[in-house]
Every structure is written in structure tokens, then in C-alpha cells.
Amino acid sequence: MTSAVKTRAELIEQVIDNLGVGAAGQAKAPEDVQKVDSLIDVSFARLAALGIYDVSNPDEVEADAFLALSAVVANDCAAAFALSGDESLAALARQAEGDLRMIGRGASTKPYLVTDRALGAGRRWRW
Secondary structure (H helix, E strand, O other): OOOOEEEHHHHHHHHHHHHOOOOOOOOOOHHHHHHHHHHHHHHHHHHHHOOOOOOOOOOEEEHHHHHHHHHHHHHHHHHHHOOOOOHHHHHHHHHHHHHHHHHHOOOOOOOOOOOOHHHOOOOOOOO
16 A cells, blocks of 8 residues: 655655656666755745645655656756756646646535425416
8 A cells, every 4th residue: 555645755756757867776866866856846836826736745745646746846857957848748747737736626615506396497376
């Protein structure tokens, strides 16, 4: 069973994997980890300012938003890794922002009104 939250370190590793700068199975370079770590809070602040998704605790990310957040952060970090023209990262980030909007919105709180059939508009009382 997986945990309901992912750590900041797991997010950093996923972002580096999304960028494709780390070798598979190898430890991430400390410079890459530092670059991503310095941009995570900025990326989260941008998402909150745009009203897309609000990360309550940047050190613990909800598991349902983890992959979408990693895609958005990877796109925001692309310029730092000389990948700013990568259209696949941008397309993935656009899709992830839509997913985050869906995840972040609350359930519909509008209750359905049920009326008695006797009060329907088709029935008229004659006095």
C-alpha cells in the first residue's frame, strides 16, 4: 500500500526524471537537485496565484496530485536545464495544469431540490 503523501525529495527525483537529465538507476547530481529544489516553491506559488492548485505543505505533496505537479515543476525548471524549447514538456505541463484544476476543485455542494408531485405546475386547483 502506498502512502497518501509524497515527500519533497521524491518530487525532486520525479522532476529530474521528467526532464531526462539524470541517468536511469544512478544517483541524481547534487547540482540538479539544488536547481530543482530552488524552483519548487516558485512553481507552487505560480500555481496558487493563477488559481490552478494550492499546495498546502510543499514538503509533503498529496499523492493524487504528485505526477501532475512533477510535470508542471519540470516545465518550470526546463530553462535551468537548457530545455526551454521542449514542446513535449510544455504539452505535458498544460495537460497537468488541467488535471490539477480538476483535482483542486471541490465536490459540488449544490443540493438537488425535490418537490412534491402535488405542487407541480401541471395541476391546477379550481375553487
